[in-house]
Each structure stands twice: as C-alpha cells, then as structure tokens.
Amino acid sequence: MPADVVSSFIASIERRDLDHALSHLTDDCEYDNVPMGKVIGRDAVRATLEPFLAQCTEVAWPVSHQVHSGNLDSGVVMNERVDRFKVGASWIALPVAGLFIIRHGQIALRRDYFDRESFTSQIAAALS
C-alpha cells in the first residue's frame, strides 16, 4: 500500500537514519515545506534535513490520521501529524498536515502544511 512507504519514511526520520529515509524518495523528489519553500531532488533534501536533524537528539512524528488512494505504482497519501523535535532541553511540537505522491514505490512529492511562525518561534526559543 502507498501508506506503507510513508510510514517507513517517517520511521526512518524518527530514528534519524537519513540514508534510509532518503532511499524512500525518487531522485527528483519535490520536497515542499509550503510556507518555507521547496527543494527538488534527493541530494537537496539531504542538504536540508542533515543539518536540521543533527541539531535534534530525538525526533517523533506521531500520526493521528492517515488516508490514501491508489497503489504503490501511483498513489496519494495524506496524514495529520504532530512533528516533535528535541533541540537542547526543549521539545518543539509542530502540527502538520502532509501530502505524499507515490510513484513506483517511492515518494515523488512530499508537501507539508503548517504555520511557519509556530515553527520558527519554537526553534529560536530552543536555540537561545
């Protein structure tokens, strides 16, 4: 099922196993943090995620709802999550709704919707 690809990707992120996480993405994956901008391609996703995950000692993306259509060749997955990152002594908690387009068993597009200021203000407080 297409949702399995997304669940495995999220589990990799939670383990901060970036290589395994990136193996779920197509070479030309579009990775869009909607209010902050997008990057294209697995290498660009690595360049985005690596320094951020390096700041985190723990990561948890609990999914409250997840629905899908299609199949592994061509599928759509959406989920509602609270993405949690431990930075220093603080837990950042960001409510997110995400869209994932699956092509041939990989994520060709991931688009996360959230409130930018909710993220940036928590990061700034955690790093201060």
Next chain:
Amino acid sequence: MPADVVSSFIASIERRDLDHALSHLTDDCEYDNVPMGKVIGRDAVRATLEPFLAQCTEVAWPVSHQVHSGNLDSGVVMNERVDRFKVGASWIALPVAGLFIIRHGQIALRRDYFDRESFTSQIAAALS
C-alpha cells in the same frame, strides 16, 4: 462516500450558501483553523464564517487531491486545496491541507492547516 459530504460542503461555501454549508456539520462540530484557533458547534461556526463570507464577492476552494477512508457512518477525509476569496478588487489565495471527520453523514470535525501570516497579510492588503 465520506468524501461526498466534504465536496458538497465545499460547493456550498463556494456558492456562499452558508445555511446549506452548515447543514453538513454536526451540532457539536469542532471547526479548527489550526494556527488561529477553533470554535465548537454549528452556531459558533456560523458566527465565524458569516462576517467573513460577507466580505467576499467570490469564493473558490479548488481541491488538488482528496483521499478518504471509512464510510458515511465513520469516515476520514483529507484534502489539499487553495482556498481563494475575492475581497474588494483582490483575490486572496491560501494553500491549505484539511482533515474532515465524518459521523453519520455529517462533518464532526474540520481541521485546516495553513500558514497564518500568509492569510493575515493578504487580508490586510485586500482591506487596505
């Protein structure tokens, strides 16, 4: 299908037919604009939407993706949209991902994820 309830709700909003839109909600519906706060109950949703829709001369919520699980008795629908509102001479366009919980053919919870500042800055500009 639970998605039909959501599609009919959205079509009512686009017609600015608030009575028909509200008929899709349970009496105790939770209506949550995540970064701006929630209201509970059909009457509170009316009090939220009525003055806003009165400012709009046109409304369009084109859905780019919509997926669901369950059935009309107990279902989950998520969609990705760009909610467009014409205010004065300006079109406001807000990228949104939404969650809808369906109970017995009505929307018991609607939770929209978007960037608050993207919305408030466009509204302020349109009203200035």
